[in-house]
Amino acid sequence: MRGFTLYGVRYLGLVLLLALASPALADEVNWPRMVDSADGVPIAYEVQGRGEPTLVFIHGWSCDGRYWRGQLPYFSQTHRVVTIDLAGHGHSGLGRESYTMPAFGEDVKAVLDDLEVEQAILIGHSMGGPVSVEAARLMPERVIGIVGVDTFHNIASEISQEQRDGMLEPLQEDFAPAARQFVASMFIDSTDPELRGWVMHDMAAAPPEVAISAMEDMLSRHADGEAARQFEALTIPVVAINADLWPTDVEANRQLLPEFDAVIMEDTDHFLHMARPEAFNRELERMIGTPP
Numbered sequence: 690m691r692g693f694t695l696y697g698v699r700y701l702g703l704v705l706l707l708a709l710a711s712p713a714l715a716d717e718v719n720w721p722r723m724v725d726s727a728d729g730v731p732i733a734y735e736v737q738g739r740g741e742p743t744l745v746f747i748h749g750w751s752c753d754g755r756y757w758r759g760q761l762p763y764f765s766q767t768h769r770v771v772t773i774d775l776a777g778h779g780h781s782g783l784g785r786e787s788y789t790m791p792a793f794g795e796d797v798k799a800v801l802d803d804l805e806v807e808q809a810i811l812i813g814h815s816m817g818g819p820v821s822v823e824a825a826r827l828m829p830e831r832v833i834g835i836v837g838v839d840t841f842h843n844i845a846s847e848i849s850q851e852q853r854d855g856m857l858e859p860l861q862e863d864f865a866p867a868a869r870q871f872v873a874s875m876f877i878d879s880t881d882p883e884l885r886g887w888v889m890h891d892m893a894a895a896p897p898e899v900a901i902s903a904m905e906d907m908l909s910r911h912a913d914g915e916a917a918r919q920f921e922a923l924t925i926p927v928v929a930i931n932a933d934l935w936p937t938d939v940e941a942n943r944q945l946l947p948e949f950d951a952v953i954m955e956d957t958d959h960f961l962h963m964a965r966p967e968a969f970n971r972e973l974e975r976m977i978g979t980p981p
Contacts, residue, residue, distance in 0.1 A: 738765025749815030753779030794823025
C-alpha cells in the first residue's frame with residue numbers, strides 16, 4: 690500500500706509538472722505558415738525572432754528553407770527572420786505551369802504581404818539572387834536592400850542557345866544522376882563530406898519538372914539579356930557574399946548598378962553559408978548592421 694501511495698504521489702506530481710509546463714512548451718512551438726501566391730499555389734514559410742528590418746532568406750535552385758539553418762538561430766536574436774519554400778520546393782505546393790523567376794518573386798511578395806512587412810532585406814542564395822531582384826521589383830517601397838549569396842557573379846554575361854540546351858539536356862534525359870553530378874561541381878575537396886553528400890542527394894530528389902523549368906527560365910534570362918535589364922533597373926543597394934570557387938566580376942556588375950559591391954570568402958564553395966556558417970554570419974551581419 691505504501692508503494693502504491695508513493696507511486697500515486699509521483700504520478701500526481703508529474704501531472705502537475707506537465708500541466709504547469711504545457712503553456713511554456715506551447716509558446717515555444719513555431720509552426721510553419723502557409724499563404725497562397727498570386728496564382729493560388731500554396732507557399733510555406735517560417736518566422737522566428739523580432740526586430741526590424743525583417744530578413745528574408747530565399748533559397749537556391751532545388752533547395753528549400755532548411756538550407757538556412759546555420760543562420761536562423763544567430764540572426765533571429767536581433768531581427769525577425771523569414772525563410773520561404775518557393776513554389777515546387779520544400780513544403781510549398783506544385784501545379785504551376787512554369788517555374789520562373791517572376792513567379793518566384795510573387796511567392797516572396799505573398800509572404801511579405803501576409804506578414805505585413807514594411808522594411809525587408811532579401812538574402813538570396815544562388816537562384817535566390819535573381820528571385821530577390823524580381824521580388825524587389827514588385828515591392829520597391831518595402832525592399833530596402835538585397836544581399837546575394839554566391840550569385841551575381843556577372844549579371845551581364847550572356848549564354849548562347851546552344852550552351853543553354855547543353856546544360857539542360859542531361860537533366861532532361863536522367864534528372865537524378867545529372868543533378869548529383871552538377872551539384873558535385875559546386876563543392877571543394879575540403880568541404881565536410883557529410884554536408885556534401887546530403888546536399889547532392891537532397892537536390893537530386895527535387896521534382897524534375899520544377900527543377901528543369903526553373904533552370905530553363907534562369908538560363909534563358911541570361912541568353913536574352915533580361916537578367917541584366919532587371920538588375921540595372923534596381924534602385925536599392927545590392928551586395929554579394931561570394932565564394933572564390935568562381936570569379937565575381939564586380940566591375941562588370943557596376944556597369945549596370947554603380948554601387949554594387951561584393952566580399953569574397955576564400956577557401957569555400959557554393960554553399961558557403963552552410964560550409965562555413967560562422968564566418969558567413971559575420972560577413973552578413975557586417976553588411977546588414979547599418980541599414981542600406
